[in-house]
Amino acid sequence: MNTTIGTTTLNSGRPSLLKLAVASAILALVITGCVRPGTPQGWSGVAIQDDQLYVGTQDRDVRALNLETGETVWRFSLQGEEEADRAVYGTPAISDGAVYVGGYDGMLYAINLANGDDLWDATIGDGSAIVGGAAVGGGLVFVGSSDGTLYAYGAEDGVFQWRFETGNSIWATPAVANGRVYFGSMDQKVYALDFDGQLIWEFATGGAVTAQPLVKDGRVYIGSFSSDFFALDAETGNVIWKFPDANNWYWSRAVTNGDVLFVGTTDGNLYALDSNSGRSLWVTSTTGSIVGSPTLVGDRVAVASTDGRVRLVRQEDGQDETQCNVGAAIRAPLSAQGDFLFFRADDRSIRALEINVNGNPDEVWVHRSDQDEPVPRDWTRSC
Amino acid sequence: MELIGDIWDLVINRPMINSLVFLYWVCFSNFGLSIIVFTVATRLLMVPLTMRQVKMTRAMSELAPKAQEISEKYKGDSQRRSQETMKLYRESGVNPVGCLGPLVLQMPIFIGLFWALRSTLASTPESLADLATKLYPWLPGVGESIPIDPYFLGLNLGDLTSASGFGPFLALVVAGSTWLMQKMSTSKATSPQQEQTSKMLLWFMPIMIGVFSLQFETGLTIYWTVSNIVGIVVQGFIGGWGQVREAFSFGSLATLWGKPPAGQEKDESQSSTNKNDGRVSDDTTDDEGEDSESGPRSEEAASDEHRRNDGQDARRGDRVRSKGARRRARRSRNRRR
Missing domain, CATH: 2.40.10.480 (Thrombin, subunit H)
Structure with a gap:
């Protein structure tokens, strides 16, 4: 870039070329130098209980809204040090009168379901971003962190219990079923742990996993960035079937009507997909x-x-x-x-x-x- | 506007992102290495353009005295001056805009790489989700390469250069390599005004780029540095290495402190002689410093010119030659033997 600026200018003797070249260089620098990476906005799902819904908003808080009218019942502000990081990506988890929310600010919050009071909060690990939601089971709340570790805290008191390290960030929300916690990691694996944090099985998908597993009828259904969708045996992690015909990543959890x-x-x-065989029944497209x-x-x-x-x-x-x-x-x-x-x-x-x-x-x-x-x-x- | 964005995305952004991801897969999941390979490849692809640029530059150098004559002749009529200059270029088959080829190509590459780096390293979940829509599904290694590991030699390539402990060092390296690149490709001015502009550019650009690089992602600073290094090597092979030696000579470094290098003293005295004569001489474009800057001249040709200069110098007898210039001329003669 600079080469040409000097050469062109001095030899052509045309100041307009000089101006053009310098202006282009400065413009390029300004355009690039002034644009900062986007701030996280979050894409929290909505959790519903009784006549209220609970959701993390783009305005750095968690809100309880009246299900019929959409009016605010209470509002809880995230408390992370960096304001820009106060975003929620996971769907809040509800259990025993508390709403559990993992924040991109690296904190796990337990909020009183009735009035939005802070029951407890904890900075998870080194404060790396939490992208997935929390899951609750066996008196524990599980949350994965971008530091590549799944953490277990006491659901009532927020006391740290154990942690399990994987090879890359965990952006997936864990799923709790049958006394186990199932989750995927960016290290391309799906893990099954017991409630003591002991590994039961792991399965390599060939691509990063951000989707929450769907656990149903002794099977774990999950897709990955390898563009493959798997049905795994929930007990062993063995592949029951695989659907390899998609052309892009599975980011989110599947839903099922049983069949x-x-x-x-x-x-x-x-x-x-047919849940028994993995055969594609139909496909419909969106433009996004x-x-x-x-x-x-x-x-x-x-x-x-x-x-x-x-x-x-x-x-x-x-x-x-x-x-x-x-x-x-x-x-x-x-x-x-x-x-x-x-x-x-x-x-x-x-x-x-x-x-x-x-x-x-x-x-x-x-x-x-x-x-x-x-x-x-x-x-x-x-x- | 949306159409321009789509074209940009289709022609620049997506190919770059996919190239980087593919190279990451090929280069053992090392993103720094993939940026380096990408940079070298793009610079090498531009070699034909660089050669054309050097050729044009050289031709324009040869026309500089005539352009200067025109400039003197039509001093008060800028429109006529411009017309006559363009006529001269046209008749000689020279296209001044042709010199802008590599620049024009590098601009979208630089801006494209800037966006591609950000997209590929995907600092937020939103940007990673967007990345999915930009990858070619048929490209091997895509699924298994994401997310990209941003670390290279202990540096997070997605972090701002200023955030790295080596930030100031990297900024110095990029500024230094830019300066050398600039130095190698800057030809001799044909007027004091141009000389002043040349000097200003020689320092302004590296300083500006050095300062700006602190606000760029480290990956982009590495791209720039590698691009300069490859550019220096390419320029050296095409145009000769004289300028690199010149750049590191005592005389050139002396300009850091405001003292003109030895060769330049000679040039200035020559230039003032010409001005006093009221004529423009072809000799103004023939000096040692320009041999390696102005085009792909062979060492032998350069030595010939040195010898010719020596002869002219001796005949004039009124020119003061610095020790450095004499030493370089001697070296040239020895090489020729």
Whole structure:
């Protein structure tokens, strides 16, 4: 770059070339030097209990909202040292009157479900970012950290119990079932531990794992960045079947209706797989990337993508699509209760959709986390 | 605007990201090594352009006296001066803009690499999720390479250079290599004004780049340093190594303290002689310093010019030659023997 600047200028004797070259160099430096890496925004899922939902927002807090109206019940601010790191990616875990939230600020919070008070909090390990959510079981709360370690804390008192190291960051939310904790790591493996932190089995997938395992009927279903989706024996970790035909990463957890598994990939495809054989039943495409888990509503499966749309298709054949375009990317997983869908979008909103009998979604409320008045009464509905 | 973004993404960003990831897979999961290989490869791909640039530069050097004549002739009429200069270039088959080839190519490479590094190292979950959409699914090693290990020789390539303990050292290295690169490729000015600009650029660019590099990711600083080193080597092979020797000679280092190097003293005295004569002489472009800067001249040709200069110097008899210049001329003659 510099070579040419000097040579061109001095030999051509054309100051305009000099100006052009120097201006280009300065422009390039300024453009690049002034742009800082993006700050983490989080894509917390929504946890539902009774008539409230719990979600981490883009405004650095965790909120309890009224399920029917979207009004704020309480608000809990994250406390990490760096304000920019106060983001939540995992879905809050609810157990025994507490909400457990892992923060990108490296802290694990136990929040009183009733009033949002801080029951306890702990800086996990060296304070590396927590991307996955927490999981609770056997009186313990489990959380993975970007330092590559799975930590277990006492759920009631927040006392450290044990830790288990892997070869790379853990961004996946653990799953607890049958007295075991299952989780994936960026070191490309899936692990099964007992509640004492002893390794039972591990399985190499060939790609990083960020998805939460789905444990059902003695099987662990999980996909990885190798573009493979596996059904593993929950007892041994042996492969029961493998679906290798996707073209991109599995970022999030699969959901199942018992017979069929539904799982999205980052190239925007939603696959329906036979849970017994792993055979592909149908596939439907979105125009964005699927990062959050789909969910089931009635006889439909709902999936959101970064193209800003929530799509609903029949579980049976993936047909008869209906959709709601919220106009902002959706990376968070979808949650359902009854005929209602709840999710967080990347425009600082938490939304509720009602799915009517013909499968069409109607927006019921929008909660904007950056506004004091949480539920605008005069908004234009997305659908 | 969106279209430009899409084209940029398709033509620059995605190929770069995928090249880096593929090289990471090939280079034993070492991202520093993949940046180095990538840099060397892009610089080597640009060798034909660099050669063309040197050729153009050389041709323009030869035309400089005539351009200077035009400049003198149409002093008060800038439009006419510009027209006549362009006519001269056109008639001689020289395209001044052609010299910008490597620059024009390096700009998108630099900016593209900047974004590619950020995308590939994916500091946040959002950026890692976005990375998935930019990778070619058919490319081998993609699934198993992500996430990229950002460490190289103890440095986190995704961290800002200033955040590294070696930050100031890296900034000095990048500034130093930029200076040397600049020094090698800067030809002799044909007027005091250009000379002043040349001097300003020679120091302004390295200092600016050194300071800016502190605000860049370490990986980008490494790219820049390696790019300069490869550029110096390529330039050396094409244009000769005289400037490197010159750069490290006492005379050149003396400019650090504001004292002009020995050869330059001679040039200035020559230039003032010409000015006093009111004529522009072809001799102004023939000096030792320029032999290696202005184009791909052979050592033999350079020595011939030295000899010619020596003869002219002796005839003029009124020129003061520094010890350094005499020593270099002697060395040239010895080499020729």
